[in-house]
Amino acid sequence: MKKFDLHVHSTCSWHKIWGIDGINSPKELVEMALQVGLDGIAITDHNTIKGSQKAFQYVKEKNLPITIIIGAEVRSKSGDILALGINKDIRKGLPILETINAIKEQGGIAVAAHPYKYNTKIAPHLKDPSVCSRFDAIEVFNADVDRAHNLRASRLAQKTKMPGIAGSDAHYKMNLGHGVTCLDIENTVIDDVLSAIQKNKIELECNYPPLRNMLHLYTRKAANLLKRLIGKGKKTCQP
Template structure:
């Protein structure tokens, strides 16, 4: 099964993507599942789960969010209530596990990543389509040296990049099976780097959103 485990919706302050548009694009791209992991909120993913069922789409949507910790970003899967931001990386991992979730170190070698603390997470994002300066290579090396499962995602903020980064998961099409497969390392990360044109599009849209808010 192919999952894009890192997509942002308009529930994040840096994306304008509507939930329904994300779901339809994911199906169009041939994905079996996704996670809408907005910054510090599960609301987008919960709406995605509901809308996928209402639209009767062949798409498994996992609950999750991308949490800002004091050391860097952490993707949390399998939780349906918000975990507070600005806690330590290790405390956020502890709370995630306490609630039955899976903690994934997002883009560990980007400026907002956790760096070598990523090895304490349940899995490491070793392919992120927006990592264009060798960060993925460093993340993969660390995951292999620490024996951590590897996942991939697009980190999409615009429709055209959904599915560029993905995780192949050896699991059945249900949440429990997928989360177990990630914990056990029955995964493989892959994909392609975001085109420069898409980076430009995202930057321009981000500027317009900031201007509009002002």
């Protein structure tokens, strides 16, 4: 089994309040992923593939033994969708089916991210067979979502007979690997990874990060917010 964290954020993620949403660079995330024994990660920054592209280039230059899935967490009109295996940005705010179609046109797969999280409206759409059938998987464990909402997502995947994946939704490198999707594959080439998800050749490793990690994350976010307020905040991806 090959281990992947399929939902990770870097300094290329932007939040309307906090500013830079992920506190570690793509390079730092790659190094941490190697330390915790992952075979691959998908850096899924908000509405941009810049972070995953930077990670991919770093891995290529250093010839590191890890697979980087180019992706993004795309905000559709109805909530967040993980776009895995894409090669260019997808415009945010599109209707849900248009977003999914844009992902598939690039050869990627569409995953309904944390369907019951407070800030998304995607779960009701998954009860519509014409919409649900267009998704490739549902994120049934997100390490940034409470147990009750993750359980609801898991039950939804079972009811709809959809593959279920796990992701850390890490915005801080120490949270990497707290939601792991284990894939029954020999090689970690992108096509094999995406195919294994679609075929539900999956086992999950689900663990919540310790409270100290979350305290560190939001202390850093608060510092970023303060820098923004005094005009010293950064607005670009870090390498």
